[in-house]
Amino acid sequence: MTSTSTPVENAVAERQVELTVSGMTCAACSSRVERKLNKLDGVQASVNFATGRARVRAGQDVDAHVLVDTVVQAGYGADIVRPDTTPPAHLNADDRAQRLWRRLIVSVLLFVPVADLSVTFTVLPGWRFPGWQWLLIGLALPVVGWAAWPFHRAAFAGARRGASSMDTLVSLGILAATTWSVYAMFFQLNEATEESGWWLLLRSEGAIYLEVAVGLTTFVLAGRYFEAKAQRRAGSALRELAALRAKDVTVVLEDGSQQSVPAELLRVGQRFLVRPGGTIAADGRVVEGRAAVDTSAMTGESVPAEADEGAEVVGGTVVLNGSLVIEATKVGRDTQLAEMVRLVEEAQNGEASVQRLADRISGYFVPAVLVLAVLTLTAWLLVDGSVERSISAALAVLVIACPCALGLATPTALMVASGRGARLGIFIKGYQALESTRNVDTVVLDKTGTVTEGRMSLVDVACVDDFERHEVLRLAGAVEESSEHPVASAIRAASRAELGDPLPRVSSFESEPGLGAGGVVDGHQVLVGRARLFTERGLLLPDDLQRRRREWEASGRTTVVVGRDRRVIGLLALTDLVKPSAQGAIAELHRLGLSTVLLTGDNEATARAVAAQIGVQRVIAGVLPDDKAREVRRLQSEGNAVAVVGDGVNDAPALATADLGMAIGAGTDIAIDAADLILVRDDLTVVPDSITLARATLRTIRGNLLWAFGYNVAAIPLAAVGLLNPLIAGAAMALSSLFVVSNSMRLRRFSPDSRRAAGKSTPDLVTAR
Incomplete structure (x- = not known):
């Protein structure tokens, strides 16, 4: 590289600094880092959990090292990104998902025997044998220790910073239930060998809650694993875009000789040769040769463009036949492909509020529960004087407040909806899709490969x-x-x-x-x-x-x-x-009360002919990829909530910019990764079906969250006054989880086909917009 400036100097000179942030485990982490950075004078920061990036706009007097130190002081790692590099899109997402999967498998396998033995040894003391306590501890320890370690570590790190999150409550609940169970097994149950029967479950003394600790770990791990998978898919869009870039380029020197160099060394004004089948390494102007260029990745045109002397070409497109000598006009981060990467990354910075709801509330909920548990312990000690009864009431508060149902509220609904959606040709990729569908009023469709x-x-x-x-x-x-x-x-x-x-x-x-x-x-x-x-x-x-x-x-x-x-x-x-299903799909969207727009890089005549054939109301033709994203933003500025349906690389910025991105599964991986809903069935009627399914899923998630929080609010006071012992509290928590799961399972009966056959337009979903 010819530049001798450091990354810090470059970042400060541009008044924009990008940081890679490591150690974030949930949306609450990205929110915490963002708040810390925004407290600095002259700093505006946006942190993207999906990509592990912090984009910071700062004044000239803000040293980039101060930004790094602020992130480190918040408990996370940070490094400055060089301005000439491509976002790696969260390289550790795959490893994190695999680690969570291993922990989840161990938890699931051990949960059933721990739950069965805990109840059996409590109500049927005659079944106990020498060393039964060690058997239970041996089964539970891998879960409450190793599998739950991410929660313990995050809770400890938060405590060091004086912060709390759901990890804090999960960790405390697991540790408290485990500690009490060990105490009960070795001290209380040994004294109760003369007694037996299910009525022991109603007593505070001698109860075992290892199944509570193991179950809580299992349920929360399942939710985290699902989030990690979504994060991995979101980040891969940027990797796929970066892969379009040419790795090497053949530079034509002034004496006519040729030299192969890495593409990042190409400079504006240099000429380079592209042979048949080669990828154009940078935006430029053809100075010699004639060829057919496949521009479908950038423009969506199904017919290759003719390129001869004087024609403008863009990086990432492929020369099909003939050879071209091109003079570079834009290189590196200035190319149209790099701009597409930036558009996708920026559009993905937003996070759905339903995903962050639990973490936002936990900022108040967790400290309140901890204070209430301490007050409960103190009050019972003062009023009753019994240490065991006081600990039992305080533990009941912690157990009943454990967010088991809260952890299940979103992932179970998404899992059931994903399974049902797969049968309908729909894949719900993330939370944002669910949130956006209730407000969408305009559907923008790409032409090539989507409608045609x-x-x-x-x-x-x-x-x-x-x-x-x-x-x-x-x-x-x-x-x-x-x-x-x-x-x-x-x-x-x-x-x-x-x-x-x-x-x-x-x-x-x-x-x-x-x-x-x-x-x-x-x-x-x-x-x-x-x-x-x-x-x-x-x-x-x-x-x-x-x-x-x-x-x-x-x-x-x-x-x-x-x-x-x-x-x-x-x-x-x-x-x-035109696809046979296009006309029926457009008619169904209109019956749902949605406006339709055809957005394409094709010429005006072709676009209008297709629109007239399928019944689309509005046409925007002849637009480049970055123009597509700009057109989406313009529609949004007019007060519309926009859904975009596309399949090509050129659609990725528009899909990511839209309120709801919907990618045709037969399209490119980049479009699929940038979208919120993946339509794997080659039938456009899946577009209105996906909107109704996503809205139904969102309604289910909100019902789950309302129940989970309402249950906590109602049950915590009962536990505090001693009306619920920890075991009953654990059972109530399990019943709450069962309600959430059963409510989510109702999505298996979702059938848009029957609604359409009945001539209905899902009014219960439409009116929710």
């Missing part, structure tokens, strides 16, 4: 009077047999379908990159390609074919001219066919 099939098909053939359709197809198919162009593939497939294999052999084949191809077939010179190719060779289309070509192109079709022996003999029309 995403591949060219032959739809019409026009011939001069003395030639038949099959002869024009036979000659065109023979020439295109040697071409890999998408249009050529469509012509070749149509020829084989109508005429059968094999097609005539072609000799003296020549390709004109971006224009067409020619060769000798059955002794005749055949030329197939754009009208421009024929015009350059002095061949004019007959008036009737010229009129037909204009009509086809006005309706959005791609036209290909066929000539034999320097005479135009026919015209082929190709188009990207």
Whole structure:
């Protein structure tokens, strides 16, 4: 690198600093780091838990080292990001999910025997045998110690900072239940061997709550594992975008020689060569050569663009045939691809409030529970004087307040909805999707690959009077047999379908990159390609074919001219066919009260023709990828809550910017990773179905959260006054969890098809918007 400035100096000079933040385990962690940074004078910070990044805008007098120290003092790790690097998108997300999975498996396997033995040894003392206490401890210790260690560690780290979170309450509940159980097993139950029966469960003395400690660990680990998986998927969008970049570039030196160098060393003004099949390394202008360039990753166009001298090209696109010498005009973080990475990262910075609700409330809830437990212990000691009764009441407060149901409220509903959604072709990827669906009033659809099939098909053939359709197809198919162009593939497939294999052999084949191809077939010179190719060779289309070509192109079709022996003999029309389900899906969205917009990089004529065919109300055509995100923001600025449906790399910024991103599962991994809902069924009716399912899931989650918090508010006072012993409190907590699970399981009966068949528009969901 030619620059000698340090990352800190670069960050300060730009008044924007990016930090990688390590050690964050939940949304509360990112919120805590954000609050700490924003307390600094002249600092505006936004922390993204999904990417592990903090984006800070600071004044010239704010040293980047101060930002790092602030994050470290909050209990997390931090490093400054170099301004010329691509976001790694949370590289440790995979490891964290795997660690949680191992802990969860151990907890699940040990929960059942611990629960069975705890109850059995309490109510049936005759079943006890020498060393039974050590058996229970041996079964529970791996869970309450090793599996629950992340909660203990986070609680201890929070205590050192004078902060509390749900981890604090989870850790205290696990430790308190375990400690009391050990005390009861070794001291109280030994004194109760003469007594037996289920009525012992109603007593405070001698109860075992190891199943409470193990169950609490298991349920909360399940929720954390689900969050880690969502985090991993969110971060991978940035990795996929970065993978589009060329790794190496062939630089053309001033003396005409060529040198291969890493793409990051390319500088503005340098010229570089891109051969067939190569990826363009930077935005630039073609100075030499002609080629067909696959721009589908950036523009969504199904037909490759022609690039010759003077044409502007963008990094991340692929040269299909021919070679280009390009002069770089934008490199590194200034390229359009880098801008797409930034757009996706910034759009993902927001976090759904339903995901953070428990953590926000825990800022008040946890300290209040701890204070109440201490007050309960003190009050009982003063009033009753019994240490055991006082500890029992205080422990009951801690156990009844343990957020078991709260930890299940969101993940169980999401898991059930995901399973049901999979059968409907819907995958709910994150919390934001659920929150956004209730407000969405506008659905923006990409054209290529979303509304249309995403591949060219032959739809019409026009011939001069003395030639038949099959002869024009036979000659065109023979020439295109040697071409890999998408249009050529469509012509070749149509020829084989109508005429059968094999097609005539072609000799003296020549390709004109971006224009067409020619060769000798059955002794005749055949030329197939754009009208421009024929015009350059002095061949004019007959008036009737010229009129037909204009009509086809006005309706959005791609036209290909066929000539034999320097005479135009026919015209082929190709188009990207609309999906059969598109019209019904748009009608269903309108019945749901949603507005529809077709947003595409295609030309205006093609876009309007497709919109008229399927019934879309509004068309925005000819937009580049960053323009798509800008159009979404413009719609949002008009007061609309926008859902975007797309499938390509070019749709990723718009999907991430939208209030609700919906990716077609047959599309690119990048679009899928940037979206909130993945539509894995190749049927656009899944779009309205996904909205109704997401709204139903959100309603279920809110009901779960309301119950979980309401249960705590109602049950804690009962525990504090001694009306609930810890075991009954544990049972009540289990019943609360059972309610949450059973309420979530109702989503298995969700059926948008039956609603549609009945002619309904899910009014209970629509009115919730």
